[in-house]
Amino acid sequence: MSIDVSGLTKTFGDFVALDDVTVSLPTGQLTALLGPSGGGKSTLLRIIAGLDTADAGTVTIEGREATNLPARKRNVGFVFQHYAVFKHMSVAKNVAFGLEIRKRPRAEIDKRVAELLELVHLSQFRDRMPSQLSGGQRQRMALARALAVEPTVLLLDEPFGALDAKVRKELRDWLRRLHDEVHTTTIFVTHDQEEALEVADEIVVINDGRVEQVGSPDTLYDKPANDFVMRFLGETTDLAGQTVRPHDIDVSMSPGVAGSTPGTVTRILRVGFEVRVTVTTDDGAEALVTMTRTLARSTGVEEGAKVWLTAAKGATAVPVMRAV
Amino acid sequence: MSTATARVAGGRPARVRRPASRHSLTKGSALGLGVGMIWFSLLVLIPLTAVVWTAGEGGLGTFKDALTNKQTFNALKLTVLSSLAVTGVNIVMGTVIAWVLVRDRFPGKKLLDLVIDIPFAMPTIVAGLVLLSLYGAESPLGLEWNNTRKAVLLALAFVTVPFVVRTVQPVLEEMDTDVEDAAASLGASRATTFRRVILPTLAPAIFAGATLSFARAISEYGSLVLLSGNLPNRTEVASVRVYSAIEGGNQQSAAAVATILLLVALVAIVVFDLIQRRLARRG
Numbered sequence: 322m323s324i325d326v327s328g329l330t331k332t333f334g335d336f337v338a339l340d341d342v343t344v345s346l347p348t349g350q351l352t353a354l355l356g357p358s359g360g361g362k363s364t365l366l367r368i369i370a371g372l373d374t375a376d377a378g379t380v381t382i383e384g385r386e387a388t389n390l391p392a393r394k395r396n397v398g399f400v401f402q403h404y405a406v407f408k409h410m411s412v413a414k415n416v417a418f419g420l421e422i423r424k425r426p427r428a429e430i431d432k433r434v435a436e437l438l439e440l441v442h443l444s445q446f447r448d449r450m451p452s453q454l455s456g457g458q459r460q461r462m463a464l465a466r467a468l469a470v471e472p473t474v475l476l477l478d479e480p481f482g483a484l485d486a487k488v489r490k491e492l493r494d495w496l497r498r499l500h501d502e503v504h505t506t507t508i509f510v511t512h513d514q515e516e517a518l519e520v521a522d523e524i525v526v527i528n529d530g531r532v533e534q535v536g537s538p539d540t541l542y543d544k545p546a547n548d549f550v551m552r553f554l555g556e557t558t559d560l561a562g563q564t565v566r567p568h569d570i571d572v573s574m575s576p577g578v579a580g581s582t583p584g585t586v587t588r589i590l591r592v593g594f595e596v597r598v599t600v601t602t603d604d605g606a607e608a609l610v611t612m613t614r615t616l617a618r619s620t621g622v623e624e625g626a627k628v629w630l631t632a633a634k635g636a637t638a639v640p641v642m643r644a645v
Numbered sequence: 646m647s648t649a650t651a652r653v654a655g656g657r658p659a660r661v662r663r664p665a666s667r668h669s670l671t672k673g674s675a676l677g678l679g680v681g682m683i684w685f686s687l688l689v690l691i692p693l694t695a696v697v698w699t700a701g702e703g704g705l706g707t708f709k710d711a712l713t714n715k716q717t718f719n720a721l722k723l724t725v726l727s728s729l730a731v732t733g734v735n736i737v738m739g740t741v742i743a744w745v746l747v748r749d750r751f752p753g754k755k756l757l758d759l760v761i762d763i764p765f766a767m768p769t770i771v772a773g774l775v776l777l778s779l780y781g782a783e784s785p786l787g788l789e790w791n792n793t794r795k796a797v798l799l800a801l802a803f804v805t806v807p808f809v810v811r812t813v814q815p816v817l818e819e820m821d822t823d824v825e826d827a828a829a830s831l832g833a834s835r836a837t838t839f840r841r842v843i844l845p846t847l848a849p850a851i852f853a854g855a856t857l858s859f860a861r862a863i864s865e866y867g868s869l870v871l872l873s874g875n876l877p878n879r880t881e882v883a884s885v886r887v888y889s890a891i892e893g894g895n896q897q898s899a900a901a902v903a904t905i906l907l908l909v910a911l912v913a914i915v916v917f918d919l920i921q922r923r924l925a926r927r928g
Binding site: 395399418422 | 821823824826827828829830831832833834837841842845846925926
């Protein structure tokens with residue numbers, strides 16, 4: 322049982338948002354749809370929710386064919402980047418909306434709303450209007466509203482995108498803990514690789530309307546399928562025709578190792594514990610190496626020094642594919 | 646905080662508080678407020694007071710005479726009822742037109758958006774002429790509505806079209822479609838979404854437009870005198886009644902009718918505001 326998307330295609334005029342996407346998203350997990358802006362991940366999420374319709378392809382939610390089902394019948398919770406709160410309703414009313422539409426008894430609604438507000442730590446704000454809440458509080462309210470109807474799947478579209486860095490980080494941790502408590506199948510869209518790596522059980526990398534790779538954060542980081550995934554999931558640099566991580570390069574002051582690339586240190590930047598060394602190799606390319614302050618000192622790296630670079634043993638590396 | 650302290654210490658809160666708030670005005674805003682108040686008084690408050698004063702000079706009797714005069718009473722009744730009817734139509738049609746202009750795409754949309762304002766921009770007597778040539782005697786449409794009550798409704802509807810459209814339009818443009826998507830994903834049908842989410846958001850704008858439209862309708866003169874024929878007890882409206890009272894040298898009676906119109910407008914503003922608040926809170 323899961324959410325199965327098969328052969329989804331969606332175009333907006335000339336722009337291809339999704340190009341024959343087939344992917345299966347496992348039940349009970351927290352899955353991230355990761356990719357650059359305009360890559361099609363939000364479109365995929367909206368099609369799963371029934372807020373957009375695909376030109377071709379099918380969507381199955383927990384074994385139930387949902388391709389032609391309207392949004393209101395899919396039992397899907399949706400959280401929007403800009404909260405989409407009902408401005409004229411109090412916090413409690415917002416959360417109760419889905420239950421009131423389902424005509425549940427008043428007492429049951431009140432009980433459920435109280436539970437949910439407790440869950441998202443907004444109990445003391447139940448009678449406030451949304452305009453009196455901060456961004457983070459509004460998003461938590463939106464989350465409670467979506468959870469109120471006990472959705473089969475919870476979809477979040479860049480849920481922390483409009484929040485400042487500190488709140489974003491807090492909410493990210495909180496979402497992870499909430500998911501461990503509630504276990505609702507959750508899919509969230511993000512363009513922030515750190516967010517995806519930190520929160521998700523499984524990541525689907527989407528670019529140019531296609532799925533580049535599906536896997537756990539470790540798999541994606543350690544065994545990227547191609548240089549796009551590698552580049553998107555963290556800092557990279559090119560060395561001898563390969564894409565490697567800057568912290569996976571060994572620097573030597575003498576040409577000891579066979580196959581090492583000679584170059585000259587052209588710039589050193591110290592950021593806290595980290596030292597970022599720019600090396601111009603003898604064939605004119607630039608490579609970035611990062612190392613700890615301690616290592617830089619003991620190696621004796623300094624501007625103008627002649628160095629030899631090698632990819633560290635066991636480093637993740639993929640061949641450079643330029644002009645993709 | 647200072648309010649609370651003042652209340653505890655002073656015992657008579659309002660008196661203690663006032664001077665402090667006056668001092669909190671900056672020079673610029675004090676000047677602005679002063680100029681604004683003088684301008685408003687000269688243009689609005691003083692003339693209005695003068696009208697009410699003139700009407701009041703004759704005592705309550707003047708009002709009683711005005712209201713018991715069958716012709717005046719019928720004119721007032723026709724004015725108020727027609728204005729209410731036209732405002733009702735505007736609430737629905739204005740919202741529909743605004744919706745179409747904001748949400749739909751069709752050829753000629755820009756043109757329609759422009760044309761909506763014509764009843765605003767046009768001198769009312771010209772509007773009257775246009776209506777007369779279309780719906781008057783020898784109407785090319787075969788609708789000879791001149792000298793009937795239909796003519797009054799038609800003229801009022803014509804001049805008040807833009808009000809609700811123009812107040813609702815910007816609010817609709819600002820409105821996030823995400824909110825509708827959220828309601829749909831929570832299980833709401835289109836109708837429920839409209840009633841519980843869209844309407845409460847639009848209500849203040851709709852009723853602001855309705856108030857303007859009603860106020861304009863009860864005071865309309867130019868566009869309907871030609872078409873309605875001003876038949877006593879049939880198609881004569883209150884503003885025409887005021888005009889003929891002045892023509893006949895009866896200043897006090899004119900002022901009495903004017904004051905009644907003023908009261909009706911005031912009541913309408915309050916009632917519309919109450920309905921609006923209710924709708925906006927319902928959700």
